[in-house]
Structure formats: structure tokens, C-alpha cells
Amino acid sequence: MPARRGPRFWLATIVGVLCALYLILRIVSFVHIFGQHEGVVLTQDEVLEAYQSQKPLEHRTAYVPRIIHQIFHNWTDPDNEALPSQWNENRKSCVDLNPGWESWLWTPKTSREFIEREYPWFLTTYDNFKFLIQRIDSLRYFLLRHYGGIYMDADNGCKTSLEPLRYYPAWVVDGGHGALSNDILAGEPEHAYWILMTDSLISYAWNYPLPYITISYATGQWYETEIWNKYFRQKVDDKPEPVRILTDGRPGAAEPVFFTYSGGETWHNWDNQMFGWIGQNLLFFIAIVAGNAVVLSMACVAVAYRLNRWLGRDQRLVKY
Known part of the structure; x- marks a missing residue:
């Protein structure tokens, strides 16, 4: 049976998602400096x-x-x-x-x-x-x-x-x-x-x-x-x-x-x-930054996933 999704699981998931969103927003805000004013x-x-x-x-x-x-x-x-x-x-x-x-x-x-x-x-x-x-x-x-x-x-x-x-x-x-x-x-x-x-x-x-x-x-x-x-x-x-x-x-x-x-x-x-x-080479640089934003966001989610597995490794669904 799959592991129970306890409070720590959802806390780690929320932290990972928020981390990814923060990185994306910061990078978008930074790149905006070089766009239309x-x-x-x-x-x-x-x-x-x-x-x-x-x-x-x-x-x-x-x-x-x-x-x-x-x-x-x-x-x-x-x-x-x-x-x-x-x-x-x-x-x-x-x-x-x-x-x-x-x-x-x-x-x-x-x-x-x-x-x-x-x-x-x-x-x-x-x-x-x-x-x-x-x-x-x-x-x-x-x-x-x-x-x-x-x-x-x-x-x-x-x-x-x-x-x-x-x-x-x-x-x-x-x-x-x-x-x-x-x-x-x-x-x-x-x-x-x-x-x-x-x-x-x-x-x-x-x-x-x-x-x-x-x-x-x-x-x-x-x-x-x-x-x-x-x-x-x-x-x-x-x-x-x-x-x-x-x-x-x-x-x-x-x-x-x-x-x-x-x-x-x-x-x-x-x-x-x-x-x-x-x-x-601004457009090329922006493309690199955008790519890194995706990679960093995925890394945040991956860290959260591993944390979830670690926190929930001893939480098993009770069998009937």
C-alpha cells in the first residue's frame, strides 16, 4: 500500500512549490528590467x-x-x-x-x-x-x-x-x-x-x-x-x-x-x-536565464519530493 500523506508530506510539498514559484517570479522580475519600459x-x-x-x-x-x-x-x-x-x-x-x-x-x-x-x-x-x-x-x-x-x-x-x-x-x-x-x-x-x-x-x-x-x-x-x-x-x-x-x-x-x-x-x-x-547578446542571455529558471524550479520540486520520501518513509497505510 502507498505511504500515508501526513502533515509533513504536505508541508514539504508546499515548501517546494513556493520555492519554485519564488525563483520564477524573481527571475521574471529581473529579466523585466531589460524589456519594454x-x-x-x-x-x-x-x-x-x-x-x-x-x-x-x-x-x-x-x-x-x-x-x-x-x-x-x-x-x-x-x-x-x-x-x-x-x-x-x-x-x-x-x-x-x-x-x-x-x-x-x-x-x-x-x-x-x-x-x-x-x-x-x-x-x-x-x-x-x-x-x-x-x-x-x-x-x-x-x-x-x-x-x-x-x-x-x-x-x-x-x-x-x-x-x-x-x-x-x-x-x-x-x-x-x-x-x-x-x-x-x-x-x-x-x-x-x-x-x-x-x-x-x-x-x-x-x-x-x-x-x-x-x-x-x-x-x-x-x-x-x-x-x-x-x-x-x-x-x-x-x-x-x-x-x-x-x-x-x-x-x-x-x-x-x-x-x-x-x-x-x-x-x-x-x-x-x-x-x-x-x-x-541580450536575447540569448534571457533564453539562458529562462532555462535556468526551469531547471532551478524542477530542482526545488525534486528536493521537496526527496524530503517527502524521507519524512514519510516510516508512515505506512494501515492494512485492513
């Missing part, structure tokens, strides 16, 4: 055309303050706050093309003072990030939440006035494939997206086995994309939504209207080359 996407040409063709400026709402934030943390020589020459040229291009705008350069000292003064609840997390780039990643979100304006990485410069970009309550840049990018961001102070971004940082501040995942998913581009998706899932009011502005740098893509890029990935680690390959 919510919200309106605009090309830079469309932004410029909308600015030039709409009603006079005095009748339009400008959300973004005329502030350009850039961050320079000299990791090799912390006391040296002078920008490298190319980055200084980038910054100068934005100052020259945007007269009347404020240009703020955040150093390690002023950055930490800002967090300590305005967001002391985050200071311990800020100080204890495993990688220094994570301080810069998180700082940019807090600066936009508090002051608003446009944040730009030091290796980005300006090709023309940024004035047309002020008429969207919050925006991020989208390379047109994969995760969103956090090298250029903007918005009004206290926009709900920046509040969600900053309020969620502590819960995502995990250290993963690979540096790239720790940086990207705890504070960087993957984190930004995850919170972007979360924002649109949770949105319940009718306030203006953030938009995505296309900055596709692939061969054959449209030339950027507003920004230049001089290169300078100072945060790269040993595993960046591997993830660069993944970015170039």
Missing part, C-alpha cells in the same frame, strides 16, 4: 520640436530648475578637487551654452555634508557602500529630490541649450535597449519618482557575489529601472508622469541634440567585460 519615450529631436512649436514660454510650465549638478569624487587623490581637463571642458560647454544657469560641482566633502544635513537617516548606508561609485549613484537621486535640476556625469557635455528639457516634471535617458541609464537625469524637486528612488535605496543595498551586479542592482542602472517599473505599477494619482528621453548611441542611431559624451567609465571592475557581452 513604461511611460512615454521621446527622441531628442521631438523634445526640441515641441519646445520650438508650442505656445509662448510665458504660458508653459517649466518644472526643472536651472541647475546643473555634476559630481567629482577623486578616488586616487581625495584632496584634489580639480576636474581632469576633458571633464572640465565638458562642464565648461554646459556653462557657456546655458547662461544664467547654476552649475554645482559636488566633491566628497560637500556630498557627505549634504547627506548628513538633509538625509541623516541615509548616512550610515552612504558611508558603508562597498563600492565608492555607489555613493555617487545614490547622491544624484537625493540631489534631484531635494533641489531638482539636471544631473550629468562628468564625461557628458552640452551641444546646445538645455532649456527645452525643463518642461517635463522628471525624465531619465533611455539607450533604446536594455536597462535605463542614470548618467543624465532631471526633474522638479520632490517629484514622486525621486522620492521612491531615495526611499527604496536602503532595502536594495545588498552586496552580491559579482561587483557589477552589486553596483547596478543596488544603486545603479538596474536599480533605477527596477524602481521606474515599480513607480508605474504603484502610481495612483493623475500628476504628470516622468518620461524617457532617447539617447541611443548605437551605430546608425540619430545624432544627439543636447549632449556629448567623452567616455570614462571609472567604476569598471573585472566582470564588466562579461556583462558587456551580455548586453550585446
